[in-house]
Amino acid sequence: MMDLDIGRGASSSVHRVKSGIIVKVPRQKWWGGDSKDMEVCGGPGYAKEVFEREEEILNRLGVHPRIFRYLGPSEDPRGLLFEEASHGSLWDYIKSTDNKIELSLRLKWRSQAAEAVEYLHQNGILHCDVRPDNFLLHGNSEQTLDLLICDFGGSTIDGRRGLSSPSAGFANPKNDPFDFVDMKAFTPAMDIFALGSTFYAIMTGYDPYRSSRRELWTFKDVLGYAALVKRRFSTKDFPPTDDLVGGNVIVGCWNEDYHDMKALIKAQEHCFEKLGP
Known part of the structure; x- marks a missing residue:
């Protein structure tokens, strides 16, 4: 039952x-x-x-x-x-806590998100829809929650075409977020770009270029947001990150500065090490 x-x-x-x-x-x-x-x-x-x-x-x-x-x-x-993950999705948790989350936990989740995607890539898999909804939180207490990646139905494996693509706000503007056929789009860079937006959401509690956590329910709203995001990302008019810990790493993901997950993880670890204990 x-x-x-x-x-x-x-x-x-x-x-x-x-x-x-x-x-x-x-x-x-x-x-x-x-x-x-x-x-x-x-x-x-x-x-x-x-x-x-x-x-x-x-x-x-x-x-x-x-x-x-x-x-x-x-x-x-x-x-x-x-x-079952004890605390549901990362995005639902951010909304339920009104984004009142300790900085140390946010940084841990960023490191764990990168670790998860690196493990996928090492195994010949591209997730193709990296976003806060596709990470889960699990732990014995809110202070010890760990991040888990989920939902691989749309992912690529061994070079086969993906069955989904990143959502608006997490998709590289070079690629059509509604095009599941363009094989050129399915590269590690797709997941790395989306990780930048995921890091941004972890740090701010919002998707890129949004100031509300309200769901976009109508097709008109979804298309309008997708057009806004594509226009601003295309011109490198990125959301402000100067006041965010590791903001330069987020921009690096959007700028395609990291050719693989190893380079991204190295840059992020170097940034976090500067914070000290």
Whole structure:
């Protein structure tokens, strides 16, 4: 017996199976009969590809301190089982605390986010949708929360095309955030650019160029924000970062100064070391 949805995305929903265990279930069936949700995000063929891609990636990644803990497949309901993260998504946590978070915790999360993405790249995987919604927080207390990366259904593996791309505010303006076909866009630089925006959100509590945490509910709002972000990022009119610890690293991500995660991590560690104990 599953609880009601505790999360829902374009291609899946998440349910609590029992205390500490959740299951991610495709919103469309591609097996054993008709789907009740045939029009969601491209049809059952897309749902099948996303589900199988995520399972393949999780099996390759195995157990790692920065990866959402995968427990294996579920047959009834058909889905993927995970250990539930104690404090939900990073973005929901930022909103629930009104961004009242200790600096030391923010910097730890930045380091852990970079560690997570580096581990993906080392394993031939590009996440393709790095943002605060796709990081989870887990720990015994709010002072010890650790960051875990999740949601690999749209990711690339071994050079195969991605099945999603970064959201507005996290996408390099050189790439169309709605184009899932342009293979030139799927490079480590895509994730590094998005990490810059994720770092910005961790430090400020806002997405780039926004002063509200209100969701963009209408298609008009989403397109308007995407156009604004693309125009300003394209002209390097970046959000102010001078007053942020490690602001130069954030700008470095947006400027494509780091050719790989190793270079980014080295720059960030050097910056944080200057702060002292």
